[in-house]
Structure formats: structure tokens, C-alpha cells
Amino acid sequence: MKIIMTFIWSFLLVSLLNYVVGSIANIPFNFEAGVIISLGFSVLILVIGQIIPEGTVADH
Numbered sequence: 001m002k003i004i005m006t007f008i009w010s011f012l013l014v015s016l017l018n019y020v021v022g023s024i025a026n027i028p029f030n031f032e033a034g035v036i037i038s039l040g041f042s043v044l045i046l047v048i049g050q051i052i053p054e055g056t057v058a059d060h
Contacts, residue, residue, distance in 0.1 A: 003046065006042045006045055006046055007038075007039070007042045010038045010039075010041050010042035010045065011034075011035065011038040011042075013038075014034050014037050014038035014041055015031075015034040015035075015038065018030065018033065018034040018037070019034075
């Protein structure tokens with residue numbers, strides 16, 4: 001479920017960013033570029049999540 005939600009949130013946020021930046025720069029919205037970038041971004045997030053070790057919090 002974590003992987004699916006990562007893909008969904010990545011798609012939504014990158015598509016939103018793609019639309020806003022395209023509107024500011026006065027270029028047409030490119031859906032395919034947003035999908036490709038969001039897939040790469042979500043894979044990067046998942047890899048970083050696997051690399052970072054899960055540590056226990058010490059009680060003080």
C-alpha cells in the first residue's frame with residue numbers, strides 16, 4: 001500500500017507543479033512529461049526510504 005500511495009502522491013504533486021510552472025512560463029501542459037518525471041521521482045523516494053536505516057529512539 002505504501003508503494004501505491006507513493007506513486008499516487010508523486011503523480012499528483014508533480015502534475016500540479018508541471019501545470020503551474022507551465023502556466024507561469026506560458027507553455028502548453030505536457031501530461032506525458034509529468035507522468036515520466038513522477039515515476040522517476042517516486043522510485044527515487046522509495047529507494048531513499050529503503051536506504052535510510054530505521055533506528056530506535058532511546059528513552060531518556
